[in-house]
Amino acid sequence: MPLANVSMLFTTIYIYNLFQKNVHELKTFLANWRFIILSLKPILLWEKPWYPAALITIVTTIFSLIWLTELNTLTVVALTGFGLNFVNFYLPCVHMLIHPIWTEEQEELYREICYNAISKYYKTANLVTHVQTMRVEKPVMYFSIMFGVLCIVIWITSTVSNIFLLYLITLIMVLRPGLSHTSIYNKCLSFLRNVFNLHVH
DSSP states (O other): OOHHHHHHHHHHHHHHHHHHHHHHHHHHHTGGGHHHHHHHHHHHTTOSTTHHHHHHHHHHHHHHHHHHHTOOHHHHHHHHHHHHHHHHHHHHHHHHHHOOOOOHHHHHHHHHHHHHHHHHHHHHHHHHHHHHHHHHHOHHHHHHHHHHHHHHHHHHHHHSOHHHHHHHHHHHHHHHHHHHHTTHHHHHHHHHHHHHHHHHO
């Protein structure tokens, strides 16, 4: 076997073992939340037709309350931290009391969720690496793109309310899993690519 193939084989094995280790570490880290995560999965993936409307209503209600009460940024951060700490301490305990049995089927679903999360992390890490490579190999293109993106961000943030922007970002993050699961996201991307290619050609 050529030396290059041997090196590639060892690299593949190393990456696979590292990936499995990361999955195991994430499973251990989220162990107290596993019941909650499994309960949220069908909601985030829109397994019932009314789930998207419920998610939009919840997010809209929360941000409407923030907007109506005119809370400042530090207060919102403090309340968010308080809520997360409260949920982190009490909710897993309550859920364990309600559903004390953990089955093999649940374990397999939990492992699949952690596997997908680590896969997304690796894709993001590859994107960051690609950007860093472009910064070294194509600095003019890198700085042009970054300058353009940052100018757009500055213009948007100076024009649109920060609360509204945060609302939109939160809404997109909440709806993103369901959009991907129902292939709507991929169809929209394909449509945009076709429109772009049509204008280019």
